[in-house]
Amino acid sequence: MAGLIFLFRPIASSPIATTDSEPITDVVLIGGGIMSATLGTYLTELEPNWKISMFERLEQVADESSNGWNNAGTGHSGFMEMNYTPEKNGQIDISKAVAIAQQFEVAKQFWSYQVKHGLMSDPKEFINPVPHIAFVWDKDVDFLTKRYAAMRQNPMFYGMQFSNNPTEISSWAPLIIEGRKADQPIAATRMMIGADVNYGEVTRQLVTGLKKSNNFDLQLNTEVTAISRNNDGTWSVGFTNLKTGKEDHIKTRFVFIGAGGAAIKLLQYTGLPEVDQYAGFPVGGQFLVTNNPEVVKNHTVKVYGKAAVGAPPMSVPHIDTRYLDGEKHVLFGPFATYSNKFLKHGSQTDLLAATHKGNVLAMLAVGAENLSLVKYLISQVMLTENDRFTALQEYYPKAKAEDWHLVTAGQRVQIIKKPEGGAASLQFGTEIFASKDGSITALLGASPGASTSPYIMLELLEKAFPEQTKNQWKPKLQAIIPSYGQSLEKNPQLLDSIRRDTSAVLGLIYNPEPKAQANNTEATSATAQ
Template structure:
């Protein structure tokens, strides 16, 4: 059975690796627009690297008055734990030589100011009651918060009302490094094929259920045929689905997100002092 995967980022590479592990007879080809795996949204400076564990992301726990919903946070955290199990399997197999090359323990914090302190307190109460988050801590004490995230608190007046939660067992995931190593294993050991410099223009599904994938490859028009199609193209998945004219594609939507990662020159000692990812309220 022939499988086409669009995108050699963390999603496409994970799917290809997992599928080939479970069904070695599959013929899997990944089509990637860029020149290397994990070079788009999966690269370390193109995402926050939290793994979306829900330790610190307030948008996973919506509040309605005095009621907070933690169901989404629990589901996302459980999914991340499954991902970690798969990565551990790859490490045990020797597919990834050194786990610290892509995953490291890092403090996850949420920091809010006075208008949102009660909301964070409620979030802490509900989440810490579940064993996923039983080690979460909450504080309104300036010095304690500063001990968690020193540079974030530098320059703030002591009288400013702030609150924070911390989970010491959070992770920093370099999805770019993980994708590179997984792609190397998938191609060299599992027989997955990757074609770079391939821009997918549109996809069609014929009445028999197979797929025709139209691409622009190094300036030439090339067609691929597949029994199974997996679209893991990040933001590029939306125009591909839109052009497919498939009824189920109408159920998908998205919204634009703007952001900027700022980089500062720091010493190794400063980096050791500040191993934390801190989220605020948007």
């Protein structure tokens, strides 16, 4: 796929020599990102006496996929992401948007609990109120009108506003209207409860909370180089200190691989046969950024557009407010890039090293079946500076080229999966891997990823520790996540109560019943039909 030559090689780790007298830790977390930090926080709450070790190959946590500049920072909640609401036979399917909206409510409950209990500090350092807007023009106006009509009936989207009035939309997001042709049909929806999240800061605060426990150990500048099964059912994790070159290992009962794009490669060290069904395809991203005070002052929203027909979900254009490093910025993108690296701070040999006779045919088959993706990536790599600026002007007609500069974001690895006896497919979401006995787990894939990390790690706990989550852990999980085990979509009163509480704790704007807009009669009549 992408014209590479694949090598055929054994990839499982050689067994690590251990002794029965070695101490055994309870949990090893590989990777110092938001997933490991979230899972570690759950486990510390559920089992305070468990010993947990976290290994991170960089000099600090949250410096790869979770880093604010490497992550889109959207609190993915299904409000504005139109790729989550496809149109099928003239009907809008909102099921995925509903699911993601519920998952983000779990994230807000988790963070609120940590703030209330002093394990996370000032919420403004990691989350800020930023309305979420879906914006379209010309032929897509009809789609958004139908989308709004479908979504406004669901409790997860109570408070959503619709407008096809340029004056009103300009009051929501002036940059996207100024300079636009007055006779161009446009439409937008807005959810005021939307947020911008710095997942790097979330991670740092969670790890700071973990370090308050005497049972938590963090090793930075440390790369995991081997994972092997021991005769007693435990795992040995080999690692190297990248500063001293010293090699060592640790025995553990449970392993979680939260290493972003490197997760597939690390899973392959285990030699587990079920890992053979996975391969990965790396895709990078770039964004245009402006710090011009006048531009930044006039844009405090996230505006998502509609991807072109045939384009992959990763291509959805958006012009976003971001709060990073104590400053407000505006970003536009993404523009896809191609690299063989699985991590931004990875190696050009990553793709080659993770490719073997068990997954190469699946990769080639997926490449042949996803020619639109290959074509898209080639076209993105060929973009010029003028091409990127022209794309920006579709969303910000009066943009000035001198105000913007290009930054490279993080790498994402899309999952290629071939179940036994099934066909290979390219997947764009996230997937939890768990061995048959639940002793080794991993998170694979990308979006919505960080936005729903507390929900994803709850799912992982249920897979790895089914008896504990059903029994002794359940009361504590319900204290952390009051909606645990319940459908918020089916319980609007509980949803309202939770949104009021988390919005107050996190400083978000919650207005479930906005006043009707006097100048929006066309939209009202359109959705009433």
